[in-house]
Amino acid sequence: MGNLHAGGYSANAALRWQESLPWLVAIAAFFLLPEFLNLGARILIFILFALSLDLIVGYAGIVTLGHAAFFGLGAYTAGILSARAGINDPLIQLVASGVTAGLLGVVTGAIILRTRGLALMMLTLAIGSICLEVANKASSLTGGADGLAGITIAPVLGQFRFDLYGKTSYLYCLAILFVCWWFVRRLVYSPFGASLAGIRENNLRMHAIGAPVYLRMLAVYAISAALAGFAGALLTQTSQFVGLNVVSFELSGEMLVMLILGGVGRIYGAFAGPAVYMIAQDQLAKQFPEYWYLGIGSLLVIVVLFAKGGVLGLVDRMVSRIGKGRRS
Amino acid sequence: MDDFLVSLVSIAFHGAAYGMVLYVISVGLSVTMGLMGFANLAHGVFAMAGGYVMISAMSSLGLPYPVALLVAFIAIAVVSLVLEMLLYSRLYGAGELDQVLFTIGLIFISVALARLAYGTLQQPVMLPDYLRGQFSMLGRDFPAFRVFLIAVSAVIVAGLWFGVERTSWGAMLRAAVDNRGMAQSVGINTRRLFMVTFAAGSGLAGLGGALGAEIIAIQPIYPFANLAYFLIVVSVGGMGTLRGPFVAALLIGITDTACKYWLPEFGAFLIYATTVGILLWRPAGLFGRTN
Amino acid sequence: MTIALETRNLRKQFGALTVADGIDFRLERGARHALIGPNGAGKTTFINLLTGGLRSNSGGIFLNGEEVTRLSQRARIRRGLGRTFQINTLFRSLTALDNVALAVAERRGVAWNLIGRANRHADVVSESRDLLTSLGLAQDADTRVSDLAYGKQRLVEIAIALGMKPSVLLLDEPAAGVPTMESRRILEVLDSLPQDLAILIIEHDMDLVFRFARQITVLSRGALLAEGTPDEISADHRVREVYLGERDV
Numbered sequence A: 001m002g003n004l005h006a007g008g009y010s011a012n013a014a015l016r017w018q019e020s021l022p023w024l025v026a027i028a029a030f031f032l033l034p035e036f037l038n039l040g041a042r043i044l045i046f047i048l049f050a051l052s053l054d055l056i057v058g059y060a061g062i063v064t065l066g067h068a069a070f071f072g073l074g075a076y077t078a079g080i081l082s083a084r085a086g087i088n089d090p091l092i093q094l095v096a097s098g099v100t101a102g103l104l105g106v107v108t109g110a111i112i113l114r115t116r117g118l119a120l121m122m123l124t125l126a127i128g129s130i131c132l133e134v135a136n137k138a139s140s141l142t143g144g145a146d147g148l149a150g151i152t153i154a155p156v157l158g159q160f161r162f163d164l165y166g167k168t169s170y171l172y173c174l175a176i177l178f179v180c181w182w183f184v185r186r187l188v189y190s191p192f193g194a195s196l197a198g199i200r201e202n203n204l205r206m207h208a209i210g211a212p213v214y215l216r217m218l219a220v221y222a223i224s225a226a227l228a229g230f231a232g233a234l235l236t237q238t239s240q241f242v243g244l245n246v247v248s249f250e251l252s253g254e255m256l257v258m259l260i261l262g263g264v265g266r267i268y269g270a271f272a273g274p275a276v277y278m279i280a281q282d283q284l285a286k287q288f289p290e291y292w293y294l295g296i297g298s299l300l301v302i303v304v305l306f307a308k309g310g311v312l313g314l315v316d317r318m319v320s321r322i323g324k325g326r327r328s
Numbered sequence B: 001m002d003d004f005l006v007s008l009v010s011i012a013f014h015g016a017a018y019g020m021v022l023y024v025i026s027v028g029l030s031v032t033m034g035l036m037g038f039a040n041l042a043h044g045v046f047a048m049a050g051g052y053v054m055i056s057a058m059s060s061l062g063l064p065y066p067v068a069l070l071v072a073f074i075a076i077a078v079v080s081l082v083l084e085m086l087l088y089s090r091l092y093g094a095g096e097l098d099q100v101l102f103t104i105g106l107i108f109i110s111v112a113l114a115r116l117a118y119g120t121l122q123q124p125v126m127l128p129d130y131l132r133g134q135f136s137m138l139g140r141d142f143p144a145f146r147v148f149l150i151a152v153s154a155v156i157v158a159g160l161w162f163g164v165e166r167t168s169w170g171a172m173l174r175a176a177v178d179n180r181g182m183a184q185s186v187g188i189n190t191r192r193l194f195m196v197t198f199a200a201g202s203g204l205a206g207l208g209g210a211l212g213a214e215i216i217a218i219q220p221i222y223p224f225a226n227l228a229y230f231l232i233v234v235s236v237g238g239m240g241t242l243r244g245p246f247v248a249a250l251l252i253g254i255t256d257t258a259c260k261y262w263l264p265e266f267g268a269f270l271i272y273a274t275t276v277g278i279l280l281w282r283p284a285g286l287f288g289r290t291n
Numbered sequence C: 001m002t003i004a005l006e007t008r009n010l011r012k013q014f015g016a017l018t019v020a021d022g023i024d025f026r027l028e029r030g031a032r033h034a035l036i037g038p039n040g041a042g043k044t045t046f047i048n049l050l051t052g053g054l055r056s057n058s059g060g061i062f063l064n065g066e067e068v069t070r071l072s073q074r075a076r077i078r079r080g081l082g083r084t085f086q087i088n089t090l091f092r093s094l095t096a097l098d099n100v101a102l103a104v105a106e107r108r109g110v111a112w113n114l115i116g117r118a119n120r121h122a123d124v125v126s127e128s129r130d131l132l133t134s135l136g137l138a139q140d141a142d143t144r145v146s147d148l149a150y151g152k153q154r155l156v157e158i159a160i161a162l163g164m165k166p167s168v169l170l171l172d173e174p175a176a177g178v179p180t181m182e183s184r185r186i187l188e189v190l191d192s193l194p195q196d197l198a199i200l201i202i203e204h205d206m207d208l209v210f211r212f213a214r215q216i217t218v219l220s221r222g223a224l225l226a227e228g229t230p231d232e233i234s235a236d237h238r239v240r241e242v243y244l245g246e247r248d249v
């Protein structure tokens, strides 16, 4: 069975019942697992980050090693607005983070998307590294290696205070994720989304049918950057701290890992990957950090060699096998 | 003025030693990327492993330093050969993303194994006495170890160039980098060529990691921490060539040393910015073939 | 007769190798024109120069009377230039319908729509389906092209170009690698194309060339060797020497 959410002109874009599952699980978790809401909020944030990554990696076929640059810029924008400018309204911060990250996406994308393949990958890595250096050295603004503290976040819409248990954080992140998911899903099934698939599948032919390939890539790169910026802002707002790790290469790599483990280019892989990864990490990594990385590394190798499509790919295959069994 | 000159000489000297080590480590990556089109992000793992092998060979087995270096080269070459046959070869035709993730997976595994075996601390290197002192030349003192590094690397580089330019294996290699289909059709066993080349390149990385353990600290995060530099050497120099990465490695070694000395507040910023500039100007690198 | 496409003294070199040696060429409106020549003569390169995929070293290219030498590939395509590729250049994991629809959507200018649903663009979808149907691919519209038989993939290759509704169509060996039975199908398709469409076809299959073309140009080592009707060309001894001779014996 092929990928369910590949988009395109032949695809049926109607919502399927399965697509309500993540949201039902998220709402159930809110009521059933009140002691894990802070973790839950982090998971939602990383799902949003993974979703933004999926857009360029899975749909547009751009392999990036520096996506944390946009996440990090979003995180720092929100943090700096609060700690240095006293602007504490979360939604204003959120918008500002999306805008700055999106602009960085336009500027860097305009530069690097002229290249392809290895050079492009290297450029994403180099630009990510530059952002890390800047965040590290501009310590009067960012706090440098010590991190940026002294962040206060006003209640959402002037009503909902961020509480210790993470109730507000969780619902706030859930709401933002929902809006972004809706947008991404529309994008994937749109003519624009179809043209991204075309670019991924055959760049040469896209040029030959007269598509403005460069501008399309730039557009999706900027959109993805803005979404990553939103996610970064959410992390700042829910943790009220920004550390250098939000711009690190390790984070870029780890997000790619979460995405691939979930399944790339299928929207809900970006849900499954971070959820499974972060819950497992929460349970295992603290006691056995070495074994955690050993396990993740081995899993990654196995997924790439034997289980293309990640968790969701496996589910697809199981479902189609059961389906076949029933029909015969 | 004289102070400036002294620091200039010292920077050039330290930078050259660093650059040579970077080259010995990265040259194998340049060849595997050029030959097999494989983005092996885990190349630094071989360098780190070479460092650990050397350190263990000296501390546990009591082997002398030069022998330990040789052991590092051989051990890494053999291990990488096994990895190539079992794992890498399955992904030669695969997409970039698969290669990237597979090799990130290898990095995770090796980082974890290194931590389990050696802990997170940086491993000290027991240099023999004859490499510890100073070495006088032209009325100036140079640290003997850096002189040794430059000399040994130069010998390796010379051997490598001889191997690629003058031997029949080198001729096959060049033909395969040039046009793989053509090489295959004239009867070159590219499968075996890949294996041997991969092992040799990885062995060199192991040797480079062992040689450079004083400069690039051997610790579990090594493959992540230095990945960008190895990749920059290859992509700026131009993959599939010997000369390009050599020039790039020296440039980076010297620029990085100079920046740390004169402009510490910039950190590695200049290196990355230059990399971006060069790749935009020449996406295939300084010496890479365009097209 | 109006000229659809013209080149004047078109030159291109790859290093020391001259692949277009001052080519003066005219393609008339509604033409059925074949470009033949031995392997490596520079036929594909000529098409790449026309579409702007490659830049010429000197000379001029005119499309429907307008100079396009310095225009981008995209700008030329928007002025009515369409092409197919010698080696299948398809969106392999997409359906045949999507392959065609991408081209149709670009032409209709809907591909920048970020939010609307692609499958609700009934104009694009039905035009693409009709196009596939007209090529006998109605059954295959929803199949991934990588799962189609090679001959059908060649037809999709043409369908994409037709989706662009070009006024000049450049076909680079449309029947390359296709068994004779199926190449007949391709010929039928070509015969059914609109009469005012100017077609330049590169082809090695002389049967197909002589059945389809009303005008033939022979290219050898980047230079025009001969031009004329099929009868003139088959009678031309120079052509026999460099080209037909090699093959017919």
Ligand SMILES: Nc1ncnc2c1ncn2[C@@H]1O[C@H](COP(=O)(O)OP(=O)(O)OP(=O)(O)O)[C@@H](O)[C@H]1O
Residues within 6 Å of the ligand: B291, C014, C017, C019, C037, C038, C039, C040, C041, C042, C043, C044, C045, C046, C086
């Ligand atoms: N990008 C390139 N760089 C260098 N040489 C090239 C390039 N593209 C083509 N060539 C050379 O130019 C010559 C013409 O190639 P071209 O593909 O145009 O030939 P052709 O007439 O289409 O041949 P065929 O019938 O085999 O398709 C060949 O010798 C080819 O090797």
Ligand SMILES: [Mg+2]
Residues within 6 Å of the ligand: C043, C044, C045, C086
């Ligand atoms: Mg050709």
